[in-house]
Amino acid sequence: MTHLSVNLNKIGLLRNSRGRDYPNMLTMAQRTLELGAFGITIHPRPDQRHATYQDAYDLKELLKQYPGRELNIEGFPDEKFLEVVLEVEPEQCTLVPDDPNQLTSDHGWNIGRDQDALRPVIAKLQEKGIRVVLFMDPVADNMALAKSVGADRVELYTEAYANAYHTEQRDEVNVTYQEAAQAALEAGLGVNAGHDLDLENVGLLCADKRITEVSIGHALTVEALEFGWDNVVKKYLGQMA
Numbered sequence: 162m163t164h165l166s167v168n169l170n171k172i173g174l175l176r177n178s179r180g181r182d183y184p185n186m187l188t189m190a191q192r193t194l195e196l197g198a199f200g201i202t203i204h205p206r207p208d209q210r211h212a213t214y215q216d217a218y219d220l221k222e223l224l225k226q227y228p229g230r231e232l233n234i235e236g237f238p239d240e241k242f243l244e245v246v247l248e249v250e251p252e253q254c255t256l257v258p259d260d261p262n263q264l265t266s267d268h269g270w271n272i273g274r275d276q277d278a279l280r281p282v283i284a285k286l287q288e289k290g291i292r293v294v295l296f297m298d299p300v301a302d303n304m305a306l307a308k309s310v311g312a313d314r315v316e317l318y319t320e321a322y323a324n325a326y327h328t329e330q331r332d333e334v335n336v337t338y339q340e341a342a343q344a345a346l347e348a349g350l351g352v353n354a355g356h357d358l359d360l361e362n363v364g365l366l367c368a369d370k371r372i373t374e375v376s377i378g379h380a381l382t383v384e385a386l387e388f389g390w391d392n393v394v395k396k397y398l399g400q401m402a
């Protein structure tokens with residue numbers, strides 16, 4: 162079974178849009194873990210508009226109550242990010258080549274260009290026992306390079322797959338991802354996947370069992386609204402009766 166790590170960035174975004182701690186990140190993480198999710202993912206960006214660095218510390222404390230479950234911290238390895246991750250010691254850290262002001266993640270690493278910067282960062286994280294994942298476009302030929310800089314896993318960036326899912330290109334694009342996953346496995350890497358996965362598209366991607374873990378946040382939050390909205394509106398109408 163593929164592991165599900167629920168990305169709580171959008172809970173952070175909602176919380177940060179008002180001056181109080183609602184929704185509460187830890188409550189939502191606890192509910193998620195109690196429901197059986199394997200892990201919690203956050204992606205604190207430099208402006209902390211989603212998850213904050215403090216969330217990383219708080220979630221690590223919570224995860225101690227759930228042995229065998231994992232905290233995955235994603236982000237660009239700038240000085241502050243690395244300081245936090247090395248202190249928090251999550252089970253997994255996913256390095257993502259985001260610019261500081263990027264709306265959302267939109268490309269994988271160019272390892273040929275960035276290998277000299279990545280190698281020492283990966284080694285430092287691994288010294289703390291942290292599993293290191295590189296966010297990668299689904300290019301089979303680049304998987305051996307990811308292994309050569311020391312990564313433990315890759316995370317395949319799945320926006321292109323999600324975009325193709327409702328088109329005639331779906332199967333062809335899925336094959337591209339499966340080939341990239343197979344190349345990663347053959348290079349000795351584990352395979353994660355994420356970005357724009359949702360209830361409709363995640364099944365096909367994971368069907369061939371090459372993918373160990375998916376992290377899902379944006380669509381999961383929207384789907385929670387979609388599936389919960391009618392119920393809650395009815396409850397309010399009940400209060401007005």
Ligand SMILES: CC(=O)[C@@H](O)[C@H](O)COP(=O)(O)O
Nearest residue numbers: 170204211235257265266356
């Ligand atoms: C690496 C990746 O694909 C995710 O971290 C994604 O960027 C989710 O973050 P947001 O929902 O905050 O854009």
Ligand SMILES: NCC(=O)COP(=O)(O)O
Nearest residue numbers: 168355356357376378379
């Ligand atoms: N690594 C991807 C992730 O954590 C969540 O991406 P999304 O589901 O918010 O697009």
